[in-house]
Amino acid sequence: MKFKFLIRQNILNLLKIYLKRTILHKKQIIILSLTLFSAGMVKSQEVCDQRGLFSATTISAGFSNLLDTYISPLDYKGSVYGVTNERIYSPRFGKDKWIAQQFIWGDFSSNNTIYGSGLTIGGSIGYSWGTLYKLPPMITDMNIFVGPYVSAEAGFLYNMRNGNNPVSAKADISIGGSAMITYKLKLIKKLPFFIRYEVSTPLIGMFFSPHYEQSYYEIFSLGNNNGIIHPGVWGNRFDLKNLITIDLPFSWIGLRVGFENNIRNTHVNDIKYRRIYNTFHVGFTKDFIPFNRRKNNIENLNVINPLF
Amino acid sequence: MKRLFFLLIILSSIFSSCVKETQYDNNPKGVFDACWNILDQRYCFFSYKNIDWDEVYEKYQKQIGKNINQDSLFTVLNNMMAELKDGHVNLYSSFNVGRYWDWFEDYPQNYFQHITKRYLGNDYKIAGGLKYTILLPDSIGYIYYGSFSNSVSEANLNYALGNLQNCKGIIFDVRNNGGGSLSYSDRIASRFTSEKILSGYIQHKTGKGHDDFSELYPIYLSSGTGVSYYKPTVVLANRSTYSAANNFVSIMKNIPTVKIIGDKSGGGSGLPFSSELPNGWTLRFSASPIYDASKSHTEFGVDPDIKVDISDDDFIKDVDTIIETAKRYINKETQN
Numbered sequence: 001m002k003f004k005f006l007i008r009q010n011i012l013n014l015l016k017i018y019l020k021r022t023i024l025h026k027k028q029i030i031i032l033s034l035t036l037f038s039a040g041m042v043k044s045q046e047v048c049d050q051r052g053l054f055s056a057t058t059i060s061a062g063f064s065n066l067l068d069t070y071i072s073p074l075d076y077k078g079s080v081y082g083v084t085n086e087r088i089y090s091p092r093f094g095k096d097k098w099i100a101q102q103f104i105w106g107d108f109s110s111n112n113t114i115y116g117s118g119l120t121i122g123g124s125i126g127y128s129w130g131t132l133y134k135l136p137p138m139i140t141d142m143n144i145f146v147g148p149y150v151s152a153e154a155g156f157l158y159n160m161r162n163g164n165n166p167v168s169a170k171a172d173i174s175i176g177g178s179a180m181i182t183y184k185l186k187l188i189k190k191l192p193f194f195i196r197y198e199v200s201t202p203l204i205g206m207f208f209s210p211h212y213e214q215s216y217y218e219i220f221s222l223g224n225n226n227g228i229i230h231p232g233v234w235g236n237r238f239d240l241k242n243l244i245t246i247d248l249p250f251s252w253i254g255l256r257v258g259f260e261n262n263i264r265n266t267h268v269n270d271i272k273y274r275r276i277y278n279t280f281h282v283g284f285t286k287d288f289i290p291f292n293r294r295k296n297n298i299e300n301l302n303v304i305n306p307l308f
Numbered sequence: 309m310k311r312l313f314f315l316l317i318i319l320s321s322i323f324s325s326c327v328k329e330t331q332y333d334n335n336p337k338g339v340f341d342a343c344w345n346i347l348d349q350r351y352c353f354f355s356y357k358n359i360d361w362d363e364v365y366e367k368y369q370k371q372i373g374k375n376i377n378q379d380s381l382f383t384v385l386n387n388m389m390a391e392l393k394d395g396h397v398n399l400y401s402s403f404n405v406g407r408y409w410d411w412f413e414d415y416p417q418n419y420f421q422h423i424t425k426r427y428l429g430n431d432y433k434i435a436g437g438l439k440y441t442i443l444l445p446d447s448i449g450y451i452y453y454g455s456f457s458n459s460v461s462e463a464n465l466n467y468a469l470g471n472l473q474n475c476k477g478i479i480f481d482v483r484n485n486g487g488g489s490l491s492y493s494d495r496i497a498s499r500f501t502s503e504k505i506l507s508g509y510i511q512h513k514t515g516k517g518h519d520d521f522s523e524l525y526p527i528y529l530s531s532g533t534g535v536s537y538y539k540p541t542v543v544l545a546n547r548s549t550y551s552a553a554n555n556f557v558s559i560m561k562n563i564p565t566v567k568i569i570g571d572k573s574g575g576g577s578g579l580p581f582s583s584e585l586p587n588g589w590t591l592r593f594s595a596s597p598i599y600d601a602s603k604s605h606t607e608f609g610v611d612p613d614i615k616v617d618i619s620d621d622d623f624i625k626d627v628d629t630i631i632e633t634a635k636r637y638i639n640k641e642t643q644n
Contacts, residue, residue, distance in 0.1 A: 072584050073329050073346065115588030161590055162582040211522060213350060213513035213595040215579050217490060222510060224525045265327045270515050272327040 053089040056247070056256050058283030060084060064109040065276040066120065070168045070210065071159045076120050078111030080277050091131060099145065101178070103128045107277070117161070122275075124155025124170065130178055130200075141184040149200065150175050164215055168273070174205025174232060174239075194247040201240045205232040212270045230268050238265045247285050254285040334586040336381050340372045343385050343399075343591060346583045347392070349516035351593050353578060356605055357393065361518075364391050382406065382589075392593075394607075395550055396580040400590040411547065411574045411608075416617050418546035418571045419483035423618075423628045424452060433471065436464035437492075442475055448638050449475035450631070453496075456488030456552035462534050465499055469535040477540040477638030479631060480560075487551025487576065497559045498532035500541055500566060505529050507559040509599040510579075524603060529559060540641040541566045542634040545612060550574035557610045558600045567637060568612040570630045575609040 059082070066076040084105040091100040109122040130149025137143060155170040178200035185193040206229055210219060218224050230236065245258035258281035266273045332338035332345075344365050354361055368388040372381070382399065386406030389397045399406030427450060432441040437458025440451040449472030453460070472478055480496075497507070509524040543560045545553075545568055554573045560566045578594020585591060600606050614633060622629040 067327065067329055069329055073331075073342070074584055074586065075329075075331065113584070113588060117588035117590070118584055159582075161584070163592065164579055165581045165595075211512055211514050212516070212520070213352065213581065214522070215512065215581075215596050217579065218510050218512060218525065218596065221491060221494075222525065222527055224510070263326060267327050272329055274327045276326065 053087060053288040054285065055088075055288060056084075056086045056245070056283060056285040058084050058086075058256055058258065058281035060107075060260065060279040060281045062260075062277060062279030064111055064122075065274070066109070066111050066122065066157070067272060067274040068157055068168045069270075069272045070165060071120065071157060071162060072113075072118060074113050074118075076111035076113055076118075078109055078120075080107055080109035080122075080279060082107030082277075082279060084281065084283075097134050098147070099132050099134065101128075101130050101132055101149070103151075109277070119160045120157055121160075122155065122157045124153055126151060126153035126155075128152075130176075132178060132180060141186075143182045145178075145180040145182070147178055148175060149178055151202065164217065167216060169208060169216070170273075172202075172205055172207035172232060172237075174202030174207075176200055176202035176205075176239075191248070191250075194249065196243075196245045196247070198243045199241065200243075202232065202237070203234070205237070206230065207232045207237060207266060209266060209268050209271055209273075232266070236266060236268045239263060245281065249285065249287075252287045256283050256285050257281065332586045336372050336374065336376045339381065339585050339587050339589070340369060340385065342585050344369075344388070346585075346591055347389070347397075347593055348518075350513065350581065350583065350595055351392065351397075352513055352521075352595055352597050353392070353394065353605075353607060354518040356597075356607065359391060364388060378403070394578065394594055395574065395576050396578050396592060396594045398592040400592070401588075411550070411576070415547040416571065417548075418618050418630060419548065420618070420623070420628075421484075423623070423626050424481070424631075426626055427628060427631055428452065433468070435468040436460040438464060438468050440468050440472065442472065443479075443635065446635055446639060447475050448635055449478040450481065451478060452481045454485055456485060456490075456492050456556070458488070460492050460496060462495070462532075465496065465532070466534045469499055469537050473535065473537070475539075476642040477542065478537055479542045479544060479634045479638070481544040481631075482549050482553045482556060483544050483546040483570065483630075484548045485550070485553035485556075486548065487553050487555075490552050490555060490579075493552050493556040493559060494529060495532070497529055497556060497563070499534065499536045500538070500560065501529055501531050501563045502536070502538050503531060505562050506601050507562055508555075508601055509603055510596060511599070512596045524599065527598075529562075538565055540638050542637060543568050544570045544630055544634060545573040545610070546571045546630075547574045547609070551576040551580075554606060554610060555598060558598075558606050561610060561613070562601050567614060568610065569614045569634050569637065570612050570616060572609040572611050572615075573606075575607050577606040 061081050064078050064080040082105060084103060087102045089100055090096060091098055104127050106125040111120045128149050128151030130147055132145035132147035135144045152173045157168040159166050178198060180196060180198040183195045185195055187193060208228055209230055210228055219228060240263045242261040245256055248255045260279050260281060262277040264275040332342040348361055368384055371384045382401055382404055386399055389399060389406060390408045393408060395408055395411050397408060427443060428439060428441055432439050437455060437460050438451050438453055443450050451468060506526055507529040508527045510527055511524050512522050514520045514522050543557055543566060545557050549557060554576050557568055557573045561568055577598045579596040579598060580592050581595035583591045616630055616633045618629045
């Protein structure tokens with residue numbers, strides 16, 4: 001600050017000398033000096049608004065419901081456990097009207113028939129990235145976002161009882177749409193709850209499925225992989241994810257609880273696959289400042305949650 | 309705004325559109341219907357075996373009463389499945405295993421462990437699932453492989469074939485081998501061919517109809533990368549040579565230096581899949597047929613090049629007629 005002030009003083013002195021020489025009126029000198037000084041003051045008090053990176057990591061547990069006719073015509077039920085990381089931030093484009101959202105998840109399920117006759121374990125890992133457009137607010141403290149996303153998931157089912165068809169591999173990539181509503185609920189002053197409901201569904205994509213009675217031996221050992229990748233549209237594939245979360249921020253860290261209903265359906269080559277997970281989430285949220293932005297101006301930083 | 313909420317409600321309400329499969333009741337009629345339908349949609353040899361499956365339904369559904377007990381229900385289902393004449397069709401419950409074993413029980417055994425033991429001796433070596441020795445004084449290698457479920461690694465083959473490399477021929481015995489992994493069949497056979505050959509075809513069902521099949525997909529056998537053996541080789545088979553072992557015989561028959569001696573193999577060319585019934589019983593059935601190199605089914609076995617049974621006279625003398633025939637063949641081949 002002192003250094004800036006000295007520079008400013010020097011500039012003013014030089015101006016005085018220059019103006020005397022150019023025979024300017026004293027009043028004009030005062031006005032010009034005040035203008036320059038006030039401009040310097042504004043700059044020194046400028047607060048740098050930074051869109052932060054909002055991150056939530058949760059563990060989940062719940063109930064699974066499976067049907068995969070490649071393995072069995074019977075319904076399987078069991079439990080599912082998972083980990084999810086969600087990141088939301090403002091992308092470089094969009095002028096604060098768009099946000100970017102990223103999910104990384106992994107889960108493991110253990111399932112059986114009601115007779116306990118065929119233990120089937122399953123697991124998957126996935127990634128999705130999307131951008132959501134913030135619609136003009138209509139209700140105070142409520143925001144609505146809509147936008148596209150891309151996702152990829154790979155997983156498996158393994159039936160302990162089956163001989164040559166114990167595994168059902170799963171893999172898909174897709175482009176879909178998401179809609180999200182966020183609401184800031186002020187039940188307690190200075191401690192608002194952030195409620196979010198998000199629904200997303202893929203609209204088009206590709207997924208893996210063997211033919212009706214094609215063995216993995218034929219596909220992977222003998223190399224007959226013709227026609228095992230299928231275009232995924234609502235006619236043969238329908239997935240839906242409903243996610244409700246409640247965030248309780250305490251300073252830069254907070255608590256998240258949530259519920260997720262995740263449905264996956266494919267019906268191709270007379271093979272029916274259905275997976276329904278109903279899981280409860282609990283975890284923590286945190287607001288970060290991206291490292292490359294932090295170095296710009298750390299002293300006068302105002303971190304803004306990209307969601308609210 | 310209203311439109312958006314309407315869309316969300318629509319999407320959320322599509323829970324009910326999840327795919328579903330017909331769930332049969334867990335009662336005798338439901339179990340019977342499930343068993344019949346699974347086989348009707350998924351079994352792969354109806355047309356080849358000329359089986360009228362609807363007629364089979366009429367024949368056996370009359371035997372399903374409301375008060376039929378588990379044992380009787382199991383027997384009826386097993387009898388119905390035996391109409392398929394397929395060793396790969398089984399019914400598994402916690403109290404019994406339903407099977408069709410006529411493919412070997414109605415034929416000469418042609419393999420006796422105590423006689424084979426005489427040839428192996430006490431000093432035979434074991435490499436994975438392979439038992440091997442050198443038959444003297446002919447200097448013919450002898451390998452017995454009792455199950456394709458016992459693993460055979462590339463290293464096992466290197467050691468076994470390396471030890472027998474100086475023998476004038478090898479007898480590879482897969483009698484009483486009930487099958488296992490097809491991968492071992494390819495791995496072993498690859499050590500006996502010097503060039504890539506067409507070894508067969510595979511096909512899979514593409515739908516629920518009895519004749520919904522894919523095009524035949526060719527299967528090639530490449531020469532193995534480890535220790536190989538290209539001198540005269542004999543594969544011994546009997547009616548209990550089944551499934552993956554039957555496939556091995558079918559593949560080896562295409563190699564010019566190999567002869568099949570013994571009895572016709574047992575068959576079992578359908579790759580089996582599993583499913584289950586509403587009461588928890590497991591069902592196994594042939595789902596994907598594998599053909600030989602001439603596009604013929606081997607479901608009922610592969611004919612030997614030299615048909616020979618163990619004679620009664622040899623049996624009394626603890627002599628294996630089939631091994632002796634193989635030895636004579638190799639000696640004759642190597643004399644020329």
